[in-house]
Amino acid sequence: MACELTALTLSLAACGMGGGSSDSGSSTSGQSIVIDEPFAPAADWALETDDAFVLTKAGCLETLTKYDTSGALKPMLAVSWKQSGPKTWDIELRKDVKFQDGTPLDAAAVVGALKHELAAKAPAAAFSPETVAGVKAVGDTAVEITTVTPDALLPYRLAAPNTGILAPKAYTGSSTNPEGTCTGPFRITKEIPQQAIDLKRNASYWGGAVQLASAEVRFIADGAKRATQIQTGEAQIARKIPVTSVQDLKGSSSVAVRTQELPRTTELVLNNKKAPFDNEKVRQAIQAAIDTKAITNAVYQGAGRPAVGPFAPGEPWTPASAETVSADAAKAKSLLAEAGVTPASVKMQLIAYNEGSGFADLAAVIQQELKAIGVTVTIKTADYASVEPDLLSGDFQAALLSRNHLGDMPDPLGFLTADYTCKGGYNLSHFCDKTFDALIEKAASTKDATSRYADYAEAATELQSRAVDIFLTHETESVAVASGVKGYAVHPYYTLTAGLSLSTN
Known part of the structure; x- marks a missing residue:
């Protein structure tokens, strides 16, 4: 990239990746948010790697099932699942979902995405040829997955970010391309490798209204820097705050620290x-x-x-x-x-x-x-x-x-x-x-x-x-959250969600 400045905040501004609230007024519909994450994508967005977690946290990538921190599974891109045999699971897909490029999410697209993960050089543990024998479409809205041995936990595997579903064109190049190929509430519009991604609201999101207009996710390895950005108002959510910084932030009236x-x-x-x-x-x-x-x-x-x-x-x-x-x-x-x-x-x-x-x-x-x-x-x-x-x-x-x-x-x-x-x-x-x-x-x-x-x-x-x-x-x-942020919950897979909002009042 041509943008290589020593100070991260300067480099982001110079490359056109400004964050914070870009619109005035109290309505959340035009608000923007900055989120500081500790880990940057490191594998060209290959979903068999931890890059998948970056994409789910950024509100782009979605999976067939959704993990609730109560321990339950909920529908996401799939509406139902049942084990029809010891080694066979039938997955019924949600109808009328479109990828961000406008192409439909159908059984063929889901099968293609899952087979791509199975064919990876080093497949993710949750979904690999060691456990999954085959994936096939059954009509337009149903997928059949067979396992190598009887597997009672396949629906849990399908909640793992590594099994996220991207549009077919995401896999046509030498690396995985998530721009415009996700189904989530936010779509990636710009990337500065190893530094940040810029996202805009997916106006056609299947899950309903998306509260924020845009967001910026910054990748900052230094925990003290993440804490500083939340203190100065440069960021509204900063994950994995170091213990020493937590003590400094606890006295702030503009920042809440959530520890669990x-x-x-x-x-x-x-x-x-x-x-x-x-x-x-x-x-x-x-x-x-x-x-x-x-x-x-x-x-x-x-x-x-x-x-x-x-x-x-x-x-x-x-x-x-x-x-x-x-x-x-x-x-x-x-x-x-x-x-x-x-x-x-x-x-x-x-x-x-x-x-x-x-x-x-x-x-x-x-x-x-x-x-x-x-x-x-x-x-x-x-x-x-x-x-x-x-x-x-x-x-x-x-x-x-x-x-x-x-x-x-x-x-x-x-x-x-x-x-x-x-x-x-x-x-x-x-x-x-x-x-x-x-x-x-x-x-x-x-x-x-x-x-x-x-x-x-x-x-x-x-x-x-x-x-x-x-x-x-x-x-x-410990996650530092600026006052005015609404709808945020600490979760291992999701940070930027459709319900997240920012009030300036």
Whole structure:
């Protein structure tokens, strides 16, 4: 891009991406809003990647089913779904929906979009050839999806942003093009790569009136900058506000901070295939050396809870006996001795990506805690996009990661499959155990939620006891919202919605 200025706000203005309220008056019909997001699209809008989440949060991309934070599924582009056989689901589409380019959303378009996702080089965990055997149109408004094995959770998979539906022309170029090809309340009109997208109201939105006329979504990795923009009025919603900035914002009369617990855990990912972390006792030693209670208090200032595993206390799939691992330096040293490893021989490079809230401080604390048992840690900081290839390929030792276990799909199955099965598409730990895989496959075919959740609890116990990763803190998310913003709710998939409005009164 020709627009390359050092100050983000200047670059946006110079490139014609101005934000804020562009029309005067109190009517919401002409209002514009600016939203600060921490993660920029990094894969040319490929829907099998996290770019899909950027598009759903921006009010562009929609899915067949919609996830409600109560745990229920609701109709979105599909009006109904039923399992007509152990491996067969029948999906009835909403009639009279059009893509933003004016073409109809019909069964052929939906099948084409879903097949495109299945054909991706690295399909998303929620919807891949590992789980989906076929997709076909049945007339103009019905789609039949068959699964590889009996799958009770296919409707949940169809709520994942990675299964979003774009118009056929979105896939005709070398990269996915969402401009004019979404069905959502907002359409992309301009993009400054890695910096921002500009959106306008979709006047023909199937879901009814869209309150805002336009919006700008800015991608700002620095949490302090996001907080500053909400303070100065440059933005009206800023997600993932750092704890230190939350304290500053709490006294503001023009900004409200909404903090809630998330199905998200900060973890120390250990490469289970790379020495010395291919040795379970070494991993357990690292686990025993880290004081999760101290980390939660010092780094997150109480904004979260010490982790008891991948799932937080109170969730229906958390083991009843789950508890934090007590820090015990003597035990850590003893475990290293049992492994036949001297502490001085363990030299760990720890990756802390810049977008992670508090990761720089967290890495420094871990460095000191492991130094106390004789383990040397060097810290590497970088933007996530630059380190992800190494994480996926296994060319690393350890990394900090913030992981939403309802992110891949609104059920832990997606997370457990992607992160911890042998063929998992996001298995950064490079953990592989056939017995564990069988447990997850069993859960996928279990209709009864109570029984399925028991399988998840068993999986969580296995991951925690074997220190596959070191689970550190169950997170909260703080979102700063300017006064006058109406209709906003914290949600893992949706931010800019048809009902969002901005009052100047």
